[in-house]
Amino acid sequence: MKQDLPLSPRGLDMARHQDLGMAACRSLSRARPRPTFRTSRPSPLGPNRTGFLVGVLALLGFLFVATVLWAHATDVAATMRAQAAAMRGM
Numbered sequence: 001m002k003q004d005l006p007l008s009p010r011g012l013d014m015a016r017h018q019d020l021g022m023a024a025c026r027s028l029s030r031a032r033p034r035p036t037f038r039t040s041r042p043s044p045l046g047p048n049r050t051g052f053l054v055g056v057l058a059l060l061g062f063l064f065v066a067t068v069l070w071a072h073a074t075d076v077a078a079t080m081r082a083q084a085a086a087m088r089g090m
Contacts, residue, residue: 009036 016034 013033013036
């Protein structure tokens with residue numbers, strides 16, 4: 001079997017086809033090639049865009065949670081001040 005380096009996808013498929021036939025002890029006419037897996041297409045937005053979008057969403061989520069916690073803390077502090085003032089007036 002002649003091997004050219006580097007093998008083209010077709011040459012690699014043919015080498016697998018012949019190796020599979022020999023390993024299965026079948027004649028090459030009955031050997032079936034291994035299935036090839038399709039690779040996903042690259043994103044039209046670029047390779048780094050997904051990480052950027054995830055980072056922006058994480059930042060927005062953090063800011064939302066921080067804003068809600070800040071509003072809750074200031075509301076609790078105002079309520080405690082009002083209760084303390086009311087208790088002083090008793």
